[in-house]
Amino acid sequence: MVATVVVRKDTYRDSVTLMKISSKVAQLKGVRQAAVVMATPLNKQLLGDIGLLTDEGERAGPTDLVIALDAEDESMSSAVSEVDSLLSAREYVEAEEILPRTLDSALRMMPDANLVMISVPGNFAKREALRALRKGLNVFLFSSNVPIEEELELKKLASEKDLLLMGPDCGTAIINGVVLGFGNIVNQGSIGVVSASGTGLQQISTLIDREGLGVSQAIGTGGNDLSEKVGGIMMTKGIRLLEQDEKTRAIVLVSKPPDPQVTERILEAADCCKKPVVVNFIGVENNSIGKKGFITATTLEDAARTVCALVQGKRPRKTIFDIARKRIMSIVESESSGLSSTQRYVRGLFSGGTLCYEAVAVLAPLIGDAYSNTPLKREYKLEDVNVSKEHTCIDMGSEEFTVGRPHPMIDFTLRRRRLAQEARDPETAVIMLDVVLGYGANPDPSAELVAPIAEAKTIAEQDGRYLSFVASVIGTAKDPQDLRRQERKLKQAGVVVMPSNAQAARIAALVATRGAIEERLFV
Amino acid sequence: MSSEEKEFFRSSMLIRPLRLVAISIGSIACKRLNQERIGQVHSVFRRVFNVLTPENRLICVVRRDVQRGPINVVTNLPQWISMTSIGVRENYEVLKVGGSITVENDVLVISTRNAKEWKPQKEFQADLLTAEQIRDNLRLVKEAACSHGSFSGLGQLIECLGDRRSARLVRGALNPFARKALPHISKLMKAIREGCSPNIRTSAKRLIGLGPGLTPSADDMLSGLMTSLAVMTKNLGINANLASRANKEIASCVPGRTTLISQEFLTLAADGEASEPILELIERIMTGRPEKAEKAAIDVLAIGDPSGTDVMLGILLGSNLALNEAIHRAKPFKILPLL
Numbered sequence: 001m002v003a004t005v006v007v008r009k010d011t012y013r014d015s016v017t018l019m020k021i022s023s024k025v026a027q028l029k030g031v032r033q034a035a036v037v038m039a040t041p042l043n044k045q046l047l048g049d050i051g052l053l054t055d056e057g058e059r060a061g062p063t064d065l066v067i068a069l070d071a072e073d074e075s076m077s078s079a080v081s082e083v084d085s086l087l088s089a090r091e092y093v094e095a096e097e098i099l100p101r102t103l104d105s106a107l108r109m110m111p112d113a114n115l116v117m118i119s120v121p122g123n124f125a126k127r128e129a130l131r132a133l134r135k136g137l138n139v140f141l142f143s144s145n146v147p148i149e150e151e152l153e154l155k156k157l158a159s160e161k162d163l164l165l166m167g168p169d170c171g172t173a174i175i176n177g178v179v180l181g182f183g184n185i186v187n188q189g190s191i192g193v194v195s196a197s198g199t200g201l202q203q204i205s206t207l208i209d210r211e212g213l214g215v216s217q218a219i220g221t222g223g224n225d226l227s228e229k230v231g232g233i234m235m236t237k238g239i240r241l242l243e244q245d246e247k248t249r250a251i252v253l254v255s256k257p258p259d260p261q262v263t264e265r266i267l268e269a270a271d272c273c274k275k276p277v278v279v280n281f282i283g284v285e286n287n288s289i290g291k292k293g294f295i296t297a298t299t300l301e302d303a304a305r306t307v308c309a310l311v312q313g314k315r316p317r318k319t320i321f322d323i324a325r326k327r328i329m330s331i332v333e334s335e336s337s338g339l340s341s342t343q344r345y346v347r348g349l350f351s352g353g354t355l356c357y358e359a360v361a362v363l364a365p366l367i368g369d370a371y372s373n374t375p376l377k378r379e380y381k382l383e384d385v386n387v388s389k390e391h392t393c394i395d396m397g398s399e400e401f402t403v404g405r406p407h408p409m410i411d412f413t414l415r416r417r418r419l420a421q422e423a424r425d426p427e428t429a430v431i432m433l434d435v436v437l438g439y440g441a442n443p444d445p446s447a448e449l450v451a452p453i454a455e456a457k458t459i460a461e462q463d464g465r466y467l468s469f470v471a472s473v474i475g476t477a478k479d480p481q482d483l484r485r486q487e488r489k490l491k492q493a494g495v496v497v498m499p500s501n502a503q504a505a506r507i508a509a510l511v512a513t514r515g516a517i518e519e520r521l522f523v
Numbered sequence: 524m525s526s527e528e529k530e531f532f533r534s535s536m537l538i539r540p541l542r543l544v545a546i547s548i549g550s551i552a553c554k555r556l557n558q559e560r561i562g563q564v565h566s567v568f569r570r571v572f573n574v575l576t577p578e579n580r581l582i583c584v585v586r587r588d589v590q591r592g593p594i595n596v597v598t599n600l601p602q603w604i605s606m607t608s609i610g611v612r613e614n615y616e617v618l619k620v621g622g623s624i625t626v627e628n629d630v631l632v633i634s635t636r637n638a639k640e641w642k643p644q645k646e647f648q649a650d651l652l653t654a655e656q657i658r659d660n661l662r663l664v665k666e667a668a669c670s671h672g673s674f675s676g677l678g679q680l681i682e683c684l685g686d687r688r689s690a691r692l693v694r695g696a697l698n699p700f701a702r703k704a705l706p707h708i709s710k711l712m713k714a715i716r717e718g719c720s721p722n723i724r725t726s727a728k729r730l731i732g733l734g735p736g737l738t739p740s741a742d743d744m745l746s747g748l749m750t751s752l753a754v755m756t757k758n759l760g761i762n763a764n765l766a767s768r769a770n771k772e773i774a775s776c777v778p779g780r781t782t783l784i785s786q787e788f789l790t791l792a793a794d795g796e797a798s799e800p801i802l803e804l805i806e807r808i809m810t811g812r813p814e815k816a817e818k819a820a821i822d823v824l825a826i827g828d829p830s831g832t833d834v835m836l837g838i839l840l841g842s843n844l845a846l847n848e849a850i851h852r853a854k855p856f857k858i859l860p861l862l
Contacts (some may be wrong), residue, residue: 012782013737014570020735038732043734046699
């Protein structure tokens with residue numbers, strides 16, 4: 001660690017400005033930690049505790065401002081000069097943003113608004129959502145940890161008032177072309193999506209975009225909507241709304257397995273809908289639903305391609321891989337030839353919960369059930385999420401990893417650590433990753449992964465093993481991070497990049513089995 | 524502010540002096556202004572410039588959008604004009620000339636002739652609510668802080684007030700300042716309840732000057748705590764020693780441990796002096812309808828990031844403590860957990 005302290009003698013900036021500078025410095029490239037504080041004895045002691053106090057900082061007094069940085073060697077000098085310019089820029093401190101603090105003041109600023117996005121701690125979400133619904137506003141409720149009884153109460157009220165209540169824990173939606181929460185920039189078009197899964201919605205909308213079509217509306221319902229208690233209130237409402245929406249020509253429904261009774265209710269609503277509906281309940285045996293005449297899809301990719309085919313008046317096609325079998329098997333040969341006899345397992349490290357669940361569902365018929373914190377079967381639940389066992393897929397966006405930390409789509413710290421851990425395990429054959437782009441996600445996720453992947457490969461090499469990496473990037477060329485650029489970086493780091501999460505899981509299974517499941521897969 | 528306006532106010536060479544009118548002056552500022560040489564400009568921010576008197580005390584000259592306070596001189600400068608753009612610089616001389624305050628050879632002249640002195644009533648006129656109603660108001664205020672506050676300082680601790688389970692749960696998720704402060708706040712509250720002066724001082728020393736901001740977060744929290752203790756004990760008619768001893772001991776630890784501006788606010792708070800939104804919130808908690816208390820809470824949160832939320836933490840701690848003390852005196856009861 002390199003610590004540097006910049007001391008500005010007798011320098012005063014108001015608290016708001018200090019917070020802005022602090023947050024700006026923390027985001028500079030190569031800066032691991034930053035603190036901008038007045039040099040009071042206790043603040044200096046705190047800096048000392050975290051290893052950020054230098055002699056110069058020690059000499060500073062309570063009227064001095066200290067900026068303590070822990071940064072990569074090569075980034076330190078540019079970080080220090082950036083700090084200097086931020087502190088010198090008088091204009092910076094004059095900039096004043098006027099942000100509303102309450103729903104009422106926000107409505108005074110924008111009286112025509114008809115949707116409110118709420119992101120407050122879960123304990124307080126109900127109160128804010130109730131206020132919004134009572135004012136006749138649709139709600140996008142980003143907050144998580146809202147008790148299910150409160151969710152039910154909110155959704156009943158929304159339903160009575162003919163309003164949408166997306167969430168709680170709703171990560172993504174696209175309403176009238178506006179992306180809410182984490183989401184990708186996709187074409188506008190004629191396909192409506194109702195999804196109980198944020199990353200599921202992202203995967204489907206980006207794949208629709210890649211097919212050259214677009215999304216009319218994408219409604220998030222929150223992960224609990226299809227539970228027995230909530231009963232799919234918002235998914236059924238979403239179906240009705242999309243049926244009435246003139247732009248929408250076909251609809252996709254996405255969820256992890258719903259409660260059986262709720263499944264019936266949803267299918268009933270889909271049956272009444274005058275527009276074609278594709279049902280994608282990941283991990284559910286589709287035969288029963290298919291027999292009732294519904295169009296089903298096993299994976300998110302299948303769902304996207306099926307609905308695109310419907311809109312284009314084509315026959316839906318099931319895809320195993322986008323590239324020819326021969327080419328796939330040549331990749332598998334090249335990735336598996338360096339594996340040692342101990343390397344037998346797939347280890348998936350996911351930032352998207354549904355992507356993790358889908359990978360488990362895709363892997364199960366090919367190589368058997370994977371252990372997970374979101375397993376298909378209860379007996380495959382990992383006892384300790386920090387230790388992998390045989391085939392393992394981890395949702396690193398789940399609560400046990402995110403308390404007090406940003407989501408792994410933003411902060412790669414835990415994934416980086418876990419990569420090295422999996423690399424040290426002689427049983428790991430393939431590490432599977434998802435990389436999610438779009439609003440809210442890390443500005444350059446592939447760059448975050450390049451060095452840890454190289455390090456992981458080196459760890460394995462030093463032990464006489466080859467470590468295979470497989471990834472899929474969820475995004476579009478229009479996203480701020482640029483899909484092609486992100487894919488290129490991963491490929492240059494030696495990662496096999498597949499066009500979808502399902503295809504990534506299939507090739508991971510092929511590599512781990514040295515191609516032994518080829519016949520089963522391609523049949 | 525348009526670039527033209529900005530240019531106008533910057534070019535104090537062209538139009539001198541810039542004339543402002545003081546609308547209200549805090550009672551303590553009134554006393555400090557009562558001398559020919561008021562002092563020197565100490566620091567200049569967007570909404571305020573501070574004047575340091577020869578006695579090492581501060582006077583805050585503020586824009587119209589800043590509320591009244593014991594050492595505030597509220598002027599008619601509109602909120603879209605920054606104090607940093609009107610030509611006032613650090614170390615400029617500030618004098619009292621006739622009925623005006625003048626800054627450095629007439630860069631700025633502030634007329635004080637028609638200013639009203641602000642001297643808030645600390646004994647509330649309205650009837651006090653019942654203990655249960657006050658608790659309901661405190662709950663609402665806490666919810667408002669959790670929904671609308673800023674959590675880069677000690678504000679994270681508000682969520683676990685009165686909930687030990689929650690405190691344990693969030694401990695791992697706290698920022699370094701809140702994590703460091705938490706045990707010392709708990710000890711401070713215990714020491715205040717027990718009236719143990721040495722322990723009050725020990726804990727105060729471990730808090731004063733801790734945290735981000737020009738007025739470090741723990742100082743803001745202590746300001747809220749001392750003000751609410753002083754005002755609430757007075758109005759609840761309970762043992763005034765509880766507040767006076769605690770505030771005196773905390774104030775005795777302030778010199779040399781924090782910034783000058785923070786020292787000033789802590790010293791004032793020890794006497795129950797604070798700005799209008801803070802006093803109003805305390806009054807609303809004790810006498811107002813829930814919606815009024817909630818609105819007053821939003822005004823305190825708007826004091827600044829993260830200062831408003833940190834002050835709020837102190838107010839909630841002090842109010843709970845004073846209320847518990849009042850109930851305890853009326854009838855022995857189990858003290859509700861604060862942290």
